[in-house]
Amino acid sequence: MKKNNLLKDLESEAISIIRDGFSKSLNPVLMYSIGKDSSVLLHLAIKAFYPSPIPFPLLHIDTKWKFKEMYEFKEKIKKKINIKLITHINLDGLKKKIDPANNSSVHTDIMKTEALKQAIDKYKFDFIFGGARRDEEQSRSKERIVSVREKTHTWDPKNQRPELWSLFNFNKNQDQSFRIFPISNWTEKDVWDYILQENIDIVNLYFAKNRPTIIRNGSIFLVDDDRFLVHKKEKIVNRKVRFRTLGCYPLTAGTESTAVNIREIIEENKKIHFSERAGRLIDLDKINSMEVKKRDGYF
């Protein structure tokens, strides 16, 4: 029996949301970003339908600027779990050759938000499961578990539907869709505790290792390939770093660390005074940058 009642409650809630949503959906999909939250969500979806396989595909929005190790991990998971994984790239956007390091918000708008909207329209997904959590960011702390999106995928935070008890209202107009967040009520700590408890496979980038890095604006960035433009004054130095969240590598800062396993990560996180998303440049463009992105259709 599990000792951690909190994890049992959270797991139970998440599995229940996945089953509930699936039961009312026509064409569901699970957003898979390769990060730790996605890994947890995938693990929960497997549990939800055991002994049957997951009855919906995974969707990965590829910006072409993810860490190399993320792409390798994706291939590994594809082989390990027999599941359909759809990868979508905004090909029009790709032609514009946007450098994320110089144009973080344009890159995110076109290669993430726009790409996601394209994929949902293309495959006509109606119920989209995602691994967003309320403790990540202020506008997310305001969002419902079942978030209604209009035809253009926009979110109206001022007029959210009441969400009562666990009686989710999965009724919608034909051109609306739902973003469903089964791990809304999990914190970063819960995610790590659960990964430890369930022995979930995650990308190695989460563990500290000597990596070629530079320091820019006080943050540490991994020089993952030669597309990363290193300025004259910047020096590539091997530093022992790990990443708390994963995104596009020029926009995701790492932290110096010695944590090489999950237990050590959990211990180290207790002492860190920065929030999980402090290393995500895309959150820092403007005061309300996440809310603005979400209103526009971002996760």
Next chain:
Amino acid sequence: MTSFSQIKIITCGSVDDGKSTLVGRILAETNNIYSDQNDKLKIISKRYGTTKSSVDYALHMDGLQDEREQGITIDVAHKYIDYKNKRLVFCDSPGHNQYTKNVVTAASSCSIGVVLLDAAKGILEQTARHLAILDFAGIKHVIFAVNKIDSIKYNKKKFTKLKKKIQTLFSNYAFVSKFIIPISALNNENIVKKSQKILWYKGKNLLNQIIAIGSKDYISSTPYITVQHVHRPNNKTRHYMGIARGSSIKNKSEIFVFPSRLKSKVKNIFFDNKKQSSTTSNYPVCIETENELDITRGDIISLKKDAVETGNCFNASVVITSQDNLYSGRQYLIRIHNKETYATVTKIKKKVDFGSENSQNLKELLVNDIGEIEFDTNETIAFLPFGTAKELGAFVIIDIGNHNVIAAGKINFALRRSGNVFQSNLKINKKNRSHLIRQTPKCIWFTGISGSGKTTIGNALEQKLHSQRKLTYFLDADNLRLGINKDLGFSQNDRVENIRRVAEISKLMVDAGLIVIVAAISPFENERNFAKSLFDKKEFLEIFVNTPLSVCKIRDSKGLYKKSAKDKFMSKIGLGSNYEAPKKPDLIVSTERESSEQITDRILKNFLT
């Protein structure tokens, strides 16, 4: 061994009583605001802050742009704190009356309610309303936090006077535990440590009080599974998925299914990626039965043959959560546990009065109202009263047209008549009757604004059908208002009832084998959908007579438009202004471009041959 578990707390109360400041303060004092968040908060505080200090903690909660600009809370913020081996989940909710629906949302997920109160202002209407909502949502533990105690100079006498008033308010409800704590969120008095300025107060500080109440576990020994999803891995196997409650169900146990009361035996149990020998409480499971039963989403499986009740007429309490009012006589969709079914509100019995409104018209409940209703469901449902099992007695009312959540509800009890009304089985049916007169019964429903030409087309159609020796009947809504509907006026509520009666009468006539023609403005999508739901597929035709308002005004066959221009009351009945055009009618006709003859031919050709 003490286990790590969560306590969910709603903070509520009237506007500006300091809810967001309180939760922001708790986060700061328990080191749950990270340094990068604090830096960001300083920048935001400079721009939107309302306090003298450099950091306005309320802005950490009010995370939406609109909230910061208006300086109010619009929707619930969820904040997570690990404190003294507990996970505290704070749901910070808005104080404005306009956003009461979001308070109901927060309350429904929590087990402890913290009601804030401005010591100088005392109990306000919203304070009382929020307390009623906590009670409604099934919260058993309430703490009144008398905030801004500094503004009454930490005065014991003033506090005691206020305390008495709060106790009077408390006496209306049956909360299990009640506490009243003097605090100052801004000055950090009595929040996480004992205040040195309020030494006369002997009780616990706020956070310690919350920890002391703790998380009272779900108590239900009755074993049951609410079926959430039926999975079919192959043609032969069905997996019933849902959360198991109460004592465990074992392999080979005999089980009962509700509402059908069918019996079977458990063949396999799966969860946690393994085959298991018994279910574990409050955990999602998947079970397989020995013989294949017709079990669907919304059914309940239990070991006991009297585990739950079944019924289709109920008395319930509701809170209205939408600008769309709840009308007596209207059909809605309800969701109770995993069951969704159509339901009709048959009576609005009571409305809780908070002193602001004095309407005694109980044909509708308005947004934020708390009331008592009776309703019928189309299908028999398995349930338990909310007081016995929250999960089996809570429901939501959903609008059929726009899918809004109109109300939160909880079943008080099933009405006895539900057991007494039986549908008699008659020997001669619709098929026998229509065979006798050699026609296919239909209901042809004309909808459109006043003066659009419904009656003219209906008349032409009936004449034509009559000449073809068809047995018909023309129900003109105007004519019905002279007889069966003469007790009805033109309020929205009466218009709903008017259409319900017309629809039910048409149904009887179709059952008698007739081709029924209906001419009724029928302005609301919901009622037309209700009418449609009474008939078999292809039996009901919705024909939209789409004549522009300008043309109808010129025609003004009944002189109504002229009258409405002069008469304030007449203008209210909505001669076109609040008409909801059908989204998917079977046919759209226009009396501008076609003659009645042409339209009639089109109807006959498309539907009646």
